[in-house]
Amino acid sequence: MTAARAWALGVWLVCIAAAGLIVAQAHIITDLSAFLPAHPTPTQQLLVDQLRDGPASRLILIAIEGGDTAARAQASTAMAQTLRQDVQFVSINNGEAAAGQADREFLFKHRYLLSESVDAARFSPQGLREAISETIDNLSSPAGLLFKSLLPRDPTGELLNIVDQLERSRGPTTRDGVWVSPDGSRALAVAQTAASGSDSDAQARAMDAIRAAFAGVLQGKLKGAAATAVQLKLSGPGVFAVLARAKIERAAIRLSIISSILVVALLLIVYRSAAALGLGLLPVATGAVVGIAAVSLGFGAVHGITLGFGITLIGESVDYSIYFFIQSQRRGDDPSLNEWRKQWWPTIRLGMLTSVCGFASLLPSGFPGLQQLGLYSISGLIAAALVTRYVLPALLPANFAIRDVAPLGLTLARALQPLRRLGALKVALAALALAAVCILVLTQARARLWNHELSALSPISIEDQNYDARLRADLGAADVRDIVIVSGADLESVLRNAEAAAGPLQTLVDAKVIGSFDSPAHYLPSLATQEARRGSLPAPPELRANLKQATDGLPVRIDRLQPFLEDAEATRHAALITARDMAGTSLGAGFESLILHQKERWNALLPLHSVAAGGDIDLARVAAALSAGKPGSQARVLDLKQESDALYASYLTEAIHFSLAGFLALTILLLLALRSPRRVLKVLAPLVLSVLSVAAVLIIAGVQLTILHLVGMLLIVAIGSNYALFFDRQGHSSNPEGQPLTLASLAIANASTVIGFGLLSFSQVPVLVALGCTVAPGAFLALVFAAALSASDA
Amino acid sequence: MNWKLFAACACSVVLAVSTSSAAPRKPPPSPPLPMQDSGDLNEVLAQLALRKHGHVEFVEQKFISTLDRPLESSGELRFDAPDHLEQRTLKPRAEALVLDNGTLTVDRGRTHRVMDIHEFPQVEPLVESIRATLAGDRAALERLFRLEFIGGISRWTLTLVPLESKVKQMVAQVKIDGVRDQLIKVEIRQTDGDRSLMTLRPSPNP
Secondary structure (H helix, E strand, O other): OHHHHHHHHHHHHHHHHHHHHHHHHOOEEOOHHHHOOOOOOHHHHHHHHHHHHOHHHHEEEEEEEOOOHHHHHHHHHHHHHHHOOOOOEEEEEOOOHHHHHHHHHHHHHOHHHHOOOOOHHHHOHHHHHHHHHHHHHHHOOOOHHHHHHHOOOOOOOHHHHHHHHHOOOOOOEEEOOEEEOOOOOEEEEEEEEOOOOOOHHHHHHHHHHHHHHHHHHHHOOOOOHHHHHOEEEEEOHHHHHHHHHHHHHHHHHHHHHHHHHHHHHHHHHHHOOHHHHHHHHHHHHHHHHHHHHHHHHHHOOEEHHHHHOHHHHHHHHHHHHHHHHHHOOOOOOHHHHHHHHHHOHHHHHHHHHHHHHHHHOOOOOOOHHHHHHHHHHHHHHHHHHHHHHHHHHHHOOOOOOOOOOHHHHHHHHHHOHHHHHHOHHHHHHHHHHHHHHHHHHHHHOHHHOEOOOHHHHOOOOHHHHHHHHHHHHHHOOOOOOEEEEEEEOOHHHHHHHHHHHHHHHHHHHHOOOOOEEOOHHHHOOOHHHHHHHHHOOOOHHHHHHHHHHHHOOOOEOHHHHHHHHHHHHHHHHOOOOOHHHHOOOHHHHHHHHOEEEEOOEEEEEEEEEOOOOOOOOOHHHHHHHHHHHOOOOOEEEEEHHHHHHHHHHHHHHHHHHHHHHHHHHHHHHHHHHHOOHHHHHHHHHHHHHHHHHHHHHHHHOOOOEOHHHHHHHHHHHHHHHHHHHHHHHHHOOOOHHHHHHHHHHHHHHHHHHHHHHHHHOOOOOHHHHHHHHHHHHHHHHHHHHHHHHHHHHO | OOOOHHHHHHHHHHHHHHHHOOOOOOOOOOOOOOOOOHHHHHHHHHHHHHOOEEEEEEEEEEEOOOEOOOEEEEEEEEEEOOOEEEEEEEEOOOEEEEEEOOEEEEEEOOEEEEEEHHHOOOOHHHHHHHHHHHHOOHHHHHHHEEEEEEEEOOEEEEEEEEOOHHHHOOEEEEEEEEEOOEEEEEEEEEOOOOEEEEEEEEOOOO
16 A cells, blocks of 8 residues: 555656646747637638738737827827837838838839839820820819929829829828827827737837837926826737737736635635645646646647636646545545545546546647647646545545535535425426527527627727727728738749739729729839839930920920939939838838738738728629639738638637537447446436526527637536536445535535636636636536436435 | 828928929019008908808919910819818819818819818918908918908908918918909919919809
8 A cells, every 4th residue: 555655656746747847848829829720721821921920910009199189299299209219110100291201202213113104105205295284284283383393303293193003092180290080089100010910029018119108208298287188099909919918817817816715715614624725736736737738748839828727627626636535534544545436436537537528529629729728628637636546545644634514415415305305207397398498598599699700709898999990990091801912932923913913903993892902012013014114214315206296285395304304314224123222111111011921932912992981892803803804813812800700610610519529429438437328318417408508598698609608618518527427426326324425525616616717707808707607607507407306316 | 001191292292302403483572562451451351251152263374484384274162161162173174172171172083082281281371371261260361371461341452471481482472362252363472483373253153
């Protein structure tokens, strides 16, 4: 015996040490990848790239509220000035024209390479005549006085063409030189970070930099009442990721602490023994360490969110020690332990195995977050059960004793008396009736049973999401939801493909299917296109002759246009533009944000804008136009929101299927172990009934079920199966005097579970609330149903 | 991306280019103006303020030094007090310019632009000079211009000289001729000597 104890302790210590070592070196990741597919399809890969590194992921939307218009504008200007010095930001756009000096010079200098109107016909006598006539017509417009000085150098109006090219989307309103919301109540700015949106640490640093710059403005430029009134608000995907992480971490830590305190208090009251408490927490702690180590070994890294759910493991693993102490308590000596091993350990083992079946259904999921949760739970539960079986008996002190909980058990047994008198038939009928009602409720709500939107999981409150949507609407163009993606082997080919896609897209603009589109080729045309445009500029004698012919009869004389001839000749000998030439301009930032370069893949993004702000785009027509335009141009349409919702919906469907498979496996396991369909039915009935009841109540309360509710249901089955198996074991036990103790241990285990999960439902994080409000009532109902069904049987 | 680049370019390139290409010529010396008569000005503005709607036809000539002959355009102007002003150009090319409560909408061919005139210091005085005069809004005029008034209610000339140095780089003055509550002529003189002259007459179908 002593040798066996020593072995058990030795193996346990070695395991703990090894697991501890692995945990200490575990790589904890906090990016979005827990929610992204492990093996993406090409379209999903684009989505993943978008969510991780895309231009949309790098935007921080900045709003300044309160105070008056002037104070907000001043704060916006001063803050932007500070932030433009910060290398963390690729660009700070707040509508200030001052930021665009470099842009204007770039556009004007390269106008003949950038303008889409430039082709061979443009500089023929007729082409020149048309272009110059149009420019002169423009001069007669009320705004003509503003453009007139362009005429000598740019008589064909290329600059205005380029500006049109880049400016087809609606921009935000400007007041006092900076962007404001349409009602003028807040100043707006958009910061683009150098780091990708999925790098939460970098996003957090960028947010801090913005806050610090704003605080600096309040202390410096703005004084007095204006400074106290203006407020800074940040939004955007990176901001959300940071907030979500902080929120989950805070909630998980706070709730873990509170529930640990409550469970410890409960156990102290029950055991009246510090030794029992300390020993009782051993399986939990071992399970947690082994679980994290297993995930780290299996996946190479641990998602922060997996750690966040560690609390769920306390729920079941603390039960094992409760069962052990209470059920083996009558005498602290070996005969009793042996009896426990013989009578109760097989039941705990079977309960543990059914839980493993349930959690195993998470393993094949395509959702890394769920896979990790599954592995964590399985390894943690096995470790906790093994510690309870082999380590706890070895560590029990000789004079170990806890308070006698038999009176509690007797009270509970008496409470079950009325059910006993009711008779098996009536209880079974009542259970059937309840199941029927629940199924009716669920089938009635069939269509809206599950929430298929990814945002349902978002820890960000609806108010924050609405605020974000409002800022995006204010900014107009910033919301990139529908994107045409064009691929290529290198920058030149991707730009050529983007130019090829522009034709069909322009047809869609003319047909009012889309309002407008952006393209990186608007900022930087492919070298081929640039070369063609440069080549279309005739040599000086020819251009002069053409110009002379073109201006005949027009109110402009050729000698006035000498600057144009000089610029055209300079362009003929100038180098083509490369991405490097755009450095330091906001055009460079605009270009960069539309080009994704990953390994050997280049993607150009062509964001689509709807005709009316906030309107929907008929993507089927876009896709049809693109495939009809030029086969093999590699253009694909991506609806970011729809794509990510579809991705989540596929996880959900998959998880539901796997859970049903898990339930089937669990049933087979029980059939093998209990060898009686009737007993299996009696074990499963309370579990099914409580899952149905909880789902029905949630639906009636207006909650749509998410993937986390599904995980919660798995937990109900995992925890509840122990209860049902104990009652089953009790019913077939030759020793009826243990019954009050069993009842007491189950009640206490149940109380600790309800405390732990009940607390979750008070958190602000939807995923935790979903788990809490499913498991807490579900575990309680599972116990009640199991007790009722077994009591009526006796 | 880069919203409002249009604004930045349209206005600022113009300035950058105009200062770099041709050196601006000195404006012709304007004749010394008599002391403004505050009483008569107030009377005219009060008359104007009483008119809530206006609908006139206009012919505008632009005298631009780089062009050999003046450019002519014509159309109609509508005004609804206090802050709705429409300039619909019909020839040579249709264009609608609508100012409504500080927001300027420009429709020309396929292009449609919306801008806040306060964000364009170069545009604001051009539009505000007419709007504020039609509205009889002396405070709005004095926010942007130094006012010089000659004549009386039966025939008057109001000269508006920009206060902002940025505006002064482009616009030397706006001169408005009127009879009672009717505007007859609006002349915009640019700093480089170019000018536009808008002649107004009541619309036959008001």
